[in-house]
Amino acid sequence: MVLTPSEMLPLGTPLPAFALERAAGGSWSTASLEAQPVLVLFICAHCPYVIHIEPELGRLERDYGQQVQIVAISSNSTITHPQDGPEGLSAQAQRQGWGFPYLFDASQAVAKAFQAACTPDLFLFDSQHQLVYRGQLDASRPGNDQPLNGADLRAAIDALLNGQAISPEQTPSIGCNIKWHPQEP
Numbered sequence: 001m002v003l004t005p006s007e008m009l010p011l012g013t014p015l016p017a018f019a020l021e022r023a024a025g026g027s028w029s030t031a032s033l034e035a036q037p038v039l040v041l042f043i044c045a046h047c048p049y050v051i052h053i054e055p056e057l058g059r060l061e062r063d064y065g066q067q068v069q070i071v072a073i074s075s076n077s078t079i080t081h082p083q084d085g086p087e088g089l090s091a092q093a094q095r096q097g098w099g100f101p102y103l104f105d106a107s108q109a110v111a112k113a114f115q116a117a118c119t120p121d122l123f124l125f126d127s128q129h130q131l132v133y134r135g136q137l138d139a140s141r142p143g144n145d146q147p148l149n150g151a152d153l154r155a156a157i158d159a160l161l162n163g164q165a166i167s168p169e170q171t172p173s174i175g176c177n178i179k180w181h182p183q184e185p
Contacts (some may be wrong), residue, residue, distance in 0.1 A: 004118040004177035008134055011168055015040075015129035016113035020073065020103035023089035028101045033069060035127045037160055039153075041072040042111060042121040042178070045088040046081060049175035050119050052142045054096050056150045061100055064157055068124075070100040075111035076119070076179040084179070111178055118175040124156055132160055135170035 015038060019029035041057065043050045061070055072093075076084035086104045093102045105111055114123060124133035133156035139146040152171060159166045 003174055005172040005174045006121045006134060007115040007117045008170070008172055009115045009123065009131060011131055011134075013131040015125045015131070016110065018110045018113065020105055020110060021086070023074070023086040023093065023102045023104050028071070028103055030129075033129070037068045037127055037157070038125040038129060039064075039068050039070045039157070040114065040123040040125070041070065042075060042114065042116040042119055042123075043072050044074045044076045044081070044084040044119045044176075044179075045092040046076075046083050047119040047176040048142050052140070053120060053137055053148065054092075056137060056148050058096050058098060060150055060153070060157075061098060063154075064161075065100065067161055068157060072098070072100060072102045073105050073110060073116075074102070074119075075105035075108045075116060077108070077181040078106075079181060081179045108178075108181060116178055118173060118177055120175050121173050121178075122153060124153070124160065126160060132156065132166050133170060134173075136173045139171075141174070 017030045019027060021027050074084050074089050078085040089102050126132050137153050138149055138151040140148040156166050
């Protein structure tokens with residue numbers, strides 16, 4: 001497992017437009033978004049850092065799902081990590097009781113558009129779909145004694161929903177690197 005920090009896409013970056021297949025079938029597109037905040041989560045089924053935060057992702061959906069559109073994307077190569085394909089993602093979402101769209105980025109083009117580097121990699125956009133937060137969920141990591149409470153992301157969401165400024169001082173997320181498709185020789 002290689003620990004990889006997020007690339008910290010510049011604040012103010014517009015939400016990249018994309019359309020992807022849902023892990024459970026059907027498709028989803030940014031064209032369907034309303035003028036509300038959007039939280040894009042780059043996650044997967046196998047990463048221990050994602051598995052560690054799964055309960056908090058469910059709590060975030062419960063607490064903010066009516067005010068913030070949450071969308072999860074897995075961009076990992078199924079050549080090297082078949083468990084991160086649609087079947088594994090769908091099973092993960094079902095186990096966790098997640099209702100948000102969970103999408104599969106087979107070409108990895110969406111991850112590249114976001115400059116996503118790790119799982120989890122989190123991106124919060126305002127209602128005009130401009131990036132206002134990218135960084136860690138909280139200070140909790142597998143095996144450390146920090147509480148899993150989503151403190152950093154929750155503070156950003158709360159500030160956004162209350163019309164307050166979000167601090168530009170943001171701590172990068174850290175986790176497993178996105179599993180890019182093997183390069184052909």
